[in-house]
Amino acid sequence: MIHSTKKLALTGGYAAALALKQIEPDVMPVYPITPQTPIIETYAKFCADGEAETEMIEVESEHSAMSAAVGASAAGARTVTATSSQGLALMNEILYIASGMRLPILMLVSARALSAPLNIHGDHSDVMGARDAGWIQIFCENSQEVYDKTIIGMKLAEKVKLPVMVIMDGFNTSHSVENLEVLDDKTVKKFVGEYRPEKHLLDIENPVTYGALALQNVYFEFKIDQEEAMGKAADEYEKITGEYEKISGRKYGLFEKYKTKEAEKILVIAGSAAGTAKDAVDELRKKGEKVGLLKIELFRPFPYKEISAALKNAKEIIVMDRSLSSGSKPAIYSEVLCSMYNVSSIKTSSIVYGLGGRDVFKKQIEQILEGKFNGNYLT
Numbered sequence: 292m293i294h295s296t297k298k299l300a301l302t303g304g305y306a307a308a309l310a311l312k313q314i315e316p317d318v319m320p321v322y323p324i325t326p327q328t329p330i331i332e333t334y335a336k337f338c339a340d341g342e343a344e345t346e347m348i349e350v351e352s353e354h355s356a357m358s359a360a361v362g363a364s365a366a367g368a369r370t371v372t373a374t375s376s377q378g379l380a381l382m383n384e385i386l387y388i389a390s391g392m393r394l395p396i397l398m399l400v401s402a403r404a405l406s407a408p409l410n411i412h413g414d415h416s417d418v419m420g421a422r423d424a425g426w427i428q429i430f431c432e433n434s435q436e437v438y439d440k441t442i443i444g445m446k447l448a449e450k451v452k453l454p455v456m457v458i459m460d461g462f463n464t465s466h467s468v469e470n471l472e473v474l475d476d477k478t479v480k481k482f483v484g485e486y487r488p489e490k491h492l493l494d495i496e497n498p499v500t501y502g503a504l505a506l507q508n509v510y511f512e513f514k515i516d517q518e519e520a521m522g523k524a525a526d527e528y529e530k531i532t533g534e535y536e537k538i539s540g541r542k543y544g545l546f547e548k549y550k551t552k553e554a555e556k557i558l559v560i561a562g563s564a565a566g567t568a569k570d571a572v573d574e575l576r577k578k579g580e581k582v583g584l585l586k587i588e589l590f591r592p593f594p595y596k597e598i599s600a601a602l603k604n605a606k607e608i609i610v611m612d613r614s615l616s617s618g619s620k621p622a623i624y625s626e627v628l629c630s631m632y633n634v635s636s637i638k639t640s641s642i643v644y645g646l647g648g649r650d651v652f653k654k655q656i657e658q659i660l661e662g663k664f665n666g667n668y669l670t
Contacts, residue, residue: 292621293540296472303437303464304329306471307373307399307457310441311345312337313479316397317368317486320359326461327401328376353378357385357398363500364394369490371445372396374401375461379417383424386454389516390425392501393529395448395455398426399441402562402613403461404647412648413461419622424518427455427511428522428591430561433464435471439541442474446483446531451524453517460563460613462648478538519559521592528589545594547586548601554583555606556660559627561587562613564644564651571656582660587623598630600629608639609659611669615643644669 307330311319321331337343348363350356353374364370373380389396402418404410418428429444432439437459448455459465471501474482474540490499504511525545532543547565550572553556562569563587565586575582584600602608608631612621619625624641631637640660651669658664 292537294474294478294538296474296539298470298472299435300468300470301438301481302466302468303431303434303459304401304466305333306434306438307459308333308337310438310474310479311371312343313474313476314369314442314445314483315343315390316345316371318346318348318360318363318370320350320356320363320372321351322353322356322374322378323582324326324353324375324378324466326403326413327373327378327399329465330373330399330401337433339500342543347582353381357382357389360396361385361389361392361394362398364389365392365491366493367488369486370394370396371398373399373401375401376405376411376417378423380405382533383421384428386421386424388502389454393452393517393520395452397441397445397448398454398456400456400458401461401465402458410531410647411461413463414646414648415612416646418456418458419560419614420590421456422622425453425521426591427451427453427521427528428589429455429457430590431457431459431464432563432565432586433471434467435541436543437464437472437563438471439535439539439543442479442483443528443531443535443543447524447528449471449486450527450531451520453520458562460535463563472539474539482535482538500562525589525592525594543588545589545597547588549584549586551583551585551601553581557583557585557602557605557608558656558660559585559587559602559608559610561590563622564611564613567653568656569649571653571660574653575657575660580660590623593626595626595630598627599634602627602631602637603634605637608637609642610639611642611644613643613645615646641667642669643667
């Protein structure tokens with residue numbers, strides 16, 4: 292049954308904080324960094340005003356924030372945090388510990404360029420640098436998706452016992468005000484459910500060890516178990532988004548197919564630029580062009596078979612990445628190529644755009660889809 296909703300105009304950062312308030316996690320270690328800071332500022336105000344009872348821990352760095360999150364989650368607390376850019380890079384050592392210990396930490400990321408040179412604006416360099424750290428990664432197009440996927444991400448993390456990143460584009464989404472619908476607190480709490488960890492350090496009746504030494508005879512098996520859990524995460528994500536659709540009326544999936552039926556040319560993209568790309572597709576469809584869009588939502592684990600099925604009838608695929616993979620092909624493009632390895636007849640090209648927050652316009656995407664743009668970098 293779809294529950295009543297309230298319509299609000301919120302930034303992506305505020306929408307994330309509001310979803311957290313409705314979830315009301317036990318612990319939130321925090322350290323500020325642009326453009327993530329409004330998330331923790333807003334949530335801190337909720338706590339100060341008595342609207343949430345989360346234990347917020349102010350630490351000295353992002354490395355410490357993730358370290359504290361690991362400790363809190365291992366102790367059995369529902370745990371969340373947030374970061375951006377160099378902060379996510381500084382956490383890198385601990386990201387692997389969180390995933391290797393199978394801790395269901397939720398982290399909101401306002402994706403931002405990495406230094407040097409110093410840049411505080413949005414691209415996907417930070418999250419793509421962490422793509423193999425064992426975290427589930429969910430991309431958001433707008434504030435509505437940030438709100439919804441924060442709730443979905445928390446439930447998913449605790450279901451599969453793996454940490455989750457919910458990713459919004461820095462400034463484009465984190466600081467832009469958009470209209471969205473929010474559920475009431477009771478509905479969100481019921482959907483997420485009470486957190487009851489199967490094992491935790493404070494359960495003295497059933498003692499466990501976290502962070503034990505594992506040498507050649509067992510380390511491999513730990514990693515196989517971890518990868519099997521990641522492999523099941525896509526199915527669980529679809530189940531949870533299906534449940535969420537029943538209470539919200541909003542449908543999510545591994546990806547969104549936008550006017551891909553009978554499309555001869557399909558653009559693949561993730562994040563806020565998908566909204567601009569949809570406008571470009573609409574404009575060209577009016578002119579009779581057979582174009583469509585596939586928007587990536589779940590990037591880790593990557594849904595290879597499903598992506599292949601969604602793109603197999605296209606004559607041309609254009610993948611737009613908001614990050615570089617130095618010395619290699621861009622991340623999303625590489626994954627799409629892997630998906631389509633058995634459909635080699637389809638022309639597939641790569642375009643990098645929007646680094647350091649550079650704007651991408653509808654007219655530019657129209658030119659790409661019309662074949663009027665030649666090159667690998669949309670500058």
